[in-house]
Amino acid sequence: MAIIVQKYGGSSVADTEKIMAVARRIVHTVQQGHQVVAVVSAQGKTTDSLIAQARAISAHPPKREMDMLLATGEQVSIALLAMAINSLGQPVISLTGAQGGIMTDTQHTKARIRVVDGARINQELEKGQVVIVAGFQGVTSTNDITTLGRGGSDTTAVAVAAALGAEVCEIYTDVDGVYSADPRIVPEARKIGEVDYSEMLELASLGAMILQPRAVEVAAIYGVPIHVRSSFSENLGTTIKEVNVVEREIAVTGVASDENCAKITLVGIPNDVNVLYHIFSSLAVESINVDMIVQAGTTKNITDLTFTVTQEELEPTLNTIAKVQGEQDWQVICDENVAKVSIVGAGMMTNPGVAAGMFEALNNENIPVFVVSTSEIKVSCLVPRPDYQRAVRACHRKFGLDSAK
């Protein structure tokens, strides 16, 4: 009898009717002969409302107490879902993160799972019960409640699946899988049946709303297959697993895009790695994530440096740069009117000329490229924001993704 871990997000348990639908799906899975562990998030906007309550009391509440507060959100969900499943006649038990053996480090509000002690979950499964585990939360070795931060419930589900040796970790969401491009931009985008862990990570901008990168990383380490599928249908979704690259015929799996970019160019900085070090370490201290970095190759003493950050981080970035710059004679140019378009595919490694194909597609559309960066399975181009949707469509067409599989 295989163990299946199912994860249901906050929108899937937002009200009584939706909770009953999830309960029926779980019971249906049991009736098909599986043991089911369900990992559940807080209902709908519960977490936001709890955060608002905390902010009304203190601008900087202690993180341990935030976790104490936020953890109640999932505790409500698991209890209600257990009641719903019980009302269908199926034995069931709910477990908090602590009870479910989700052991974390002590970084409150962004704890990382150290180990999942599956003893209690296994014991309850052996009694023939469905086990409902609170996502997003865990407990430290001193019995203090932690939360895992953004994407925590996905990570809980994958970690539990790994600990139990589950056959699959199903992530139920409001979309029916991962698409070759954002269907709002490319109506011809198609659902990807299978995708490699590394591709999924690179497709983050397509998949982030569906599946958190942290969860994909854990799944890759433990080899847990993830099946992203819709809460509202029985259709198969997208399976994320280790895909044998040698067999790949398709060079490009999908086209990702990200509007949330700002480009910063430092003109006339010293051509000195020490300067680079100072700039990027100062940004790291401020917890600013730098995405693309390009330095024009030159033999001169003076060079230009371009990099991108999210728009929210533009202002703190400029402040930090100003401090590093001090009295030095640089020019700082920034451009918020840009977007990033990426082609992703594990098959790219064995298919030469993929980057060239992308440039050709953009060139045919007269779309300029400001910055290029590449990895083994991805080519990203920074383009003018007004052009980026056209760029996505051009790339999608160019690599044959429009055609039915």
Next chain:
Amino acid sequence: MAIIVQKYGGSSVADTEKIMAVARRIVHTVQQGHQVVAVVSAQGKTTDSLIAQARAISAHPPKREMDMLLATGEQVSIALLAMAINSLGQPVISLTGAQGGIMTDTQHTKARIRVVDGARINQELEKGQVVIVAGFQGVTSTNDITTLGRGGSDTTAVAVAAALGAEVCEIYTDVDGVYSADPRIVPEARKIGEVDYSEMLELASLGAMILQPRAVEVAAIYGVPIHVRSSFSENLGTTIKEVNVVEREIAVTGVASDENCAKITLVGIPNDVNVLYHIFSSLAVESINVDMIVQAGTTKNITDLTFTVTQEELEPTLNTIAKVQGEQDWQVICDENVAKVSIVGAGMMTNPGVAAGMFEALNNENIPVFVVSTSEIKVSCLVPRPDYQRAVRACHRKFGLDSAK
């Protein structure tokens, strides 16, 4: 440095402003040189709203899952209160019932505290922290969350005070103490300064909204003084402790009353203890609490039996009686238009004629008495409901309680 346990009910933490007021009071107590442990209930109507959510899913949710759900109410309160105290610069930590070492039996939704393991609380106090403990909840030996049922938070506070050897357990509420009668009935009623545990139990109908009898019982066993006082003032309230009865000059401490009564008389039942056994064991099986029981002494084979129950339990009581009666030829008479008036006082034991004084007072007012029952420190009379407030005032006056102390 003395440990003081303070308990704040749901209305004391109902909103941000009230939570800040509680926080200031706690910090003020610390500044006076005490170590403080605060036991807190769920905010205002939180518990009712959680129960409504559960009922929307299932008419009979599993009790374990009800506890999982309801325990979130106090968890929210303790986190918010800890944030408020922290914002005043006072080190603080919140603990769930489980973290606070509140070990209970496994009777979900009405668990009883078996033992309080004060190790974690003591450890946090030693660090100079205020400790906030979730009331109303505990944990079984198998790490399952329980709730204590009605009056649970008071009981948590007293049990924690007992385990820590606290100097006093302060119960903060929206009234400023226990009065010699309900001030809405007797405007001349005065606040009682000190009252014995046993008197407090008998005064339940005055004190139940203030302090649950379960908590008083635990306090009596461990000799924990309870100070019932107002959240809204610095005035002293009423202290419940062991009062040396020998020194008592006042026979009657207070006059209690209870409108929620229904009287049932079984006319013409066999004068046989076996019949009594059958009737009251059948009621006990249905969890019906019988209050006053009077059987008219008679030597005949046939007798009458009168007893009282709450009005909510009248219908199930009549159904149960009908089953026990079967084909037997009894007459069942019930009267809902009654109320119970009681005089309570530990001094009664050493003051003869107290019951006679009560009858005199009622007789002077032409109030008939249907049923009388007595204990060592209480005399209760069932009177017509339209007359009961007059009866309370007459007794209050008769025993000199109207005068200022």
